[in-house]
Amino acid sequence: MxxxxxxxxxxxxxxxxxxxYLTKAELIEQWLMPNDFQLILGYxxxxxxxxxxxxxxxxxxxxxxxxxxxxxxxTYSWKAGPGEGEITVDSxxxxxxxxxxxxxxxxxxxxxxxxxxxxxxxxxMDNGWVKQVGIITSLLNK
Amino acid sequence: MAQQTLDAxxxxxxxxxxxxxxxxxxKSLTINSLAENFDMSRPAVSKHIKILNVAGFITIQDIxxxxxxxxxxxxxxxxQEWINFFDKFWLTKLKKLEMLLQQKSIKQ
Numbered sequence: 001m002x003x004x005x006x007x008x009x010x011x012x013x014x015x016x017x018x019x020x021y022l023t024k025a026e027l028i029e030q031w032l033m034p035n036d037f038q039l040i041l042g043y044x045x046x047x048x049x050x051x052x053x054x055x056x057x058x059x060x061x062x063x064x065x066x067x068x069x070x071x072x073x074x075t076y077s078w079k080a081g082p083g084e085g086e087i088t089v090d091s092x093x094x095x096x097x098x099x100x101x102x103x104x105x106x107x108x109x110x111x112x113x114x115x116x117x118x119x120x121x122x123x124x125m126d127n128g129w130v131k132q133v134g135i136i137t138s139l140l141n142k
Numbered sequence: 143m144a145q146q147t148l149d150a151x152x153x154x155x156x157x158x159x160x161x162x163x164x165x166x167x168x169k170s171l172t173i174n175s176l177a178e179n180f181d182m183s184r185p186a187v188s189k190h191i192k193i194l195n196v197a198g199f200i201t202i203q204d205i206x207x208x209x210x211x212x213x214x215x216x217x218x219x220x221x222q223e224w225i226n227f228f229d230k231f232w233l234t235k236l237k238k239l240e241m242l243l244q245q246k247s248i249k250q
Contacts, residue, residue, distance in 0.1 A: 005229045009236050011243040021239060031239040055224055056149035088151035089224070108232060113225070 005110040015071040015097040015104045022074055022095055033061075041068050045076075058083035063093075072097050078110070089113065150220035153197040158182070159190050163199060163213065170212035173202075 011018050021027045023039045033047040043065045051059040057080050067075035074095040081087040092112035098105040154160055158180060165171060165179060177187040191211060194200045198216030202209050 005225065005232060007232050007236055009240055011240060012247045013243050017246065018243065021243065031242055032235050055227060082149065088149060088155060108236065110228060110232060
């Protein structure tokens with residue numbers, strides 16, 4: 001089971017220009033979501049999208065800025081849930097800016113879905129399935 | 143019913159339920175033998191089992207006089223769907239950013 005989301009994009013712009021689009025509220029909104037982002041370590045901000053009932057999410061991401069390395073790295077927490085302050089998804093969004101010839105490589109890692117990572121059943125699953133089928137078969141044949 | 147509104151994340155957010163799934167990933171167990179692993183009342187164990195069942199993480203089969211719990215794929219699929227959703231979400235958003243930044247670089 002995949003636990004981490006990773007994307008990598010190249011932009012024909014210097015890291016400073018890409019950085020602006022990830023750290024200025026009005027520029028973030030142009031490509032991502034309405035937000036009240038401020039580039040301050042420890043600052044709490046929100047992304048607001050439409051509710052996603054199929055995923056049981058109220059459409060608000062509660063975030064906190066965890067790391068700022070200007071033009072190099074930006075990390076924030078990303079918490080979401082069904083509403084009324086209940087948090088069911090607790091994750092981390094990490095942006096890394098790598099200067100390249102004629103541009104910038106932007107790397108995104110969205111990870112730390114605590115519930116999933118705490119939950120090592122996945123790796124045990126395949127094994128478990130085979131055993132169970134065996135047990136059930138033997139029980140049914142009794 | 144309250145259980146039906148629980149999503150997969152809420153279901154596995156509870157340590158006892160995670161432990162139950164861990165035990166069941168090793169082998170299927172009767173409700174009685176599952177309950178022996180937990181220092182809680184039998185009704186409390188039953189409640190957790192019911193939640194796991196409703197959310198599609200386990201199925202319960204009656205074999206003889208015993209009720210056997212075993213893992214089921216559905217609940218796990220829901221977790222995977224969530225990851226898939228966000229994977230696509232970011233890809234779409236980053237393509238939009240790419241477009242904006244390309245326009246900006248042409249203007250300069």
